[in-house]
Amino acid sequence: MSAHHCTVVDIAEGKLDPAAALDFVSDPAFGGITLFVGRVRDFNVGRDVTGISYDMFVPLALNGFADIAARAEHDFGGKLKLYIGHAKGRLGLGDLAMVVAAGTPHRDEAFRACRQVVEAVKHTSPIWKQEHYIDGDSIWSEGCSLCEHTDSAHAQHDHA
Amino acid sequence: MSAHHCTVVDIAEGKLDPAAALDFVSDPAFGGITLFVGRVRDFNVGRDVTGISYDMFVPLALNGFADIAARAEHDFGGKLKLYIGHAKGRLGLGDLAMVVAAGTPHRDEAFRACRQVVEAVKHTSPIWKQEHYIDGDSIWSEGCSLCEHTDSAHAQHDHA
Amino acid sequence: MKVEVKLFGAFRDHQPDPLVELELSDGATITDLRHALEAYGNAHWPKFCPKLLKYSAFASEKAVLRDTDAIPADGKMAVLPPVSGG
Amino acid sequence: MKVEVKLFGAFRDHQPDPLVELELSDGATITDLRHALEAYGNAHWPKFCPKLLKYSAFASEKAVLRDTDAIPADGKMAVLPPVSGG
Numbered sequence: 001m002s003a004h005h006c007t008v009v010d011i012a013e014g015k016l017d018p019a020a021a022l023d024f025v026s027d028p029a030f031g032g033i034t035l036f037v038g039r040v041r042d043f044n045v046g047r048d049v050t051g052i053s054y055d056m057f058v059p060l061a062l063n064g065f066a067d068i069a070a071r072a073e074h075d076f077g078g079k080l081k082l083y084i085g086h087a088k089g090r091l092g093l094g095d096l097a098m099v100v101a102a103g104t105p106h107r108d109e110a111f112r113a114c115r116q117v118v119e120a121v122k123h124t125s126p127i128w129k130q131e132h133y134i135d136g137d138s139i140w141s142e143g144c145s146l147c148e149h150t151d152s153a154h155a156q157h158d159h160a
Numbered sequence: 161m162s163a164h165h166c167t168v169v170d171i172a173e174g175k176l177d178p179a180a181a182l183d184f185v186s187d188p189a190f191g192g193i194t195l196f197v198g199r200v201r202d203f204n205v206g207r208d209v210t211g212i213s214y215d216m217f218v219p220l221a222l223n224g225f226a227d228i229a230a231r232a233e234h235d236f237g238g239k240l241k242l243y244i245g246h247a248k249g250r251l252g253l254g255d256l257a258m259v260v261a262a263g264t265p266h267r268d269e270a271f272r273a274c275r276q277v278v279e280a281v282k283h284t285s286p287i288w289k290q291e292h293y294i295d296g297d298s299i300w301s302e303g304c305s306l307c308e309h310t311d312s313a314h315a316q317h318d319h320a
Numbered sequence: 321m322k323v324e325v326k327l328f329g330a331f332r333d334h335q336p337d338p339l340v341e342l343e344l345s346d347g348a349t350i351t352d353l354r355h356a357l358e359a360y361g362n363a364h365w366p367k368f369c370p371k372l373l374k375y376s377a378f379a380s381e382k383a384v385l386r387d388t389d390a391i392p393a394d395g396k397m398a399v400l401p402p403v404s405g406g
Numbered sequence: 407m408k409v410e411v412k413l414f415g416a417f418r419d420h421q422p423d424p425l426v427e428l429e430l431s432d433g434a435t436i437t438d439l440r441h442a443l444e445a446y447g448n449a450h451w452p453k454f455c456p457k458l459l460k461y462s463a464f465a466s467e468k469a470v471l472r473d474t475d476a477i478p479a480d481g482k483m484a485v486l487p488p489v490s491g492g
Binding site: 038054055056057121123128129140143144147 | 412
């Protein structure tokens, strides 16, 4: 599946690069490219945030990214290139947590494929976010259960 | 309206820069950034394309971009930064025709604002596309009428 | 009043200079301008397509105008065929 | 069989080493593992929250497993609390 690039970048070793994502999904046959960047912001649910740590089960996450890409390819046809990248480790304000890009012949598919992949990564990837606050407190975010018995009953999750 | 940057770049003088668009819409309070890039592709409606010329009524286009941004700000709240850029002149394959970026606190608004702006630019801006084909022929694309009396009856237009 | 009409898109193919000068009565509307440009096109442009003009709008540098609007006093107008940006 | 369970997310706060070793009977299922980890948590983790475990899934490096699935032969498992990527 050379049309899709899935990566996890440890913040200690490097940063996610939106330009590389755009380059990867560019193609002479593609007129539309949509990119999503998730950044660590300074405020969430009423508290001042100083950073976010991302814990991740890397091999399963990469397997899942490949599954998500295969699903998008099925849904949007073969003329699709995807870049799926997520950061790992302790991120500071403004650091990039997630970069997803989709390239397709036409813009509608690019927007929809990008959105579908972003939602799938956020709701199904084995990634856990711990927010650090200005008062020194840290809290693991509530999230989406991956249990079959809670399929339709997500634990409450925020939309960061 | 310093939260929005609207620009027209003549291909003879420079290129649209997605990185500049991402930088412009980034903000410590924003967790979601969505970017759209429209590129000249090599094939359209069954013909091999060698390039596209964009004609534009620049002052009216820039006025329209500002209106589009104001409308998005109204629809998605004040916590929004937009970058709206369009190229002008004779573009070659792979050149960037359009770059739109939206930054917001949460991703849903970023996706929706970016899409809304892209559609508005394509359907209402005084910009005209002439495709050049490998056989030497050139054709002005059909488009969306701006006449009030054809409001709900667009002339046929392609979705490049 | 003298009205200058800038040509865009497919209208540019009709003549090298992308500007047409028309003479209209003072207080003329966009509808009057539309008729005057149609007459000009029929007279001067061998490949003129009245249907394209029918789907075209008229605008100043600030806004697209309605058919019932008066032509602005400076007489600086543009004719906008159906748009195809992006 | 010996089963190694990697801890992620909030489970990491319970102990410095993010790995728990459990002894289960051969042919044990994910449900058996769930019960064994609950017993381990109750015994060793003062702040253990059974409700979080209830909403947690179990996975190999390849896939999330169902409660009725057998534990893979290599016994290498991970417990996944509700996820919050992005």
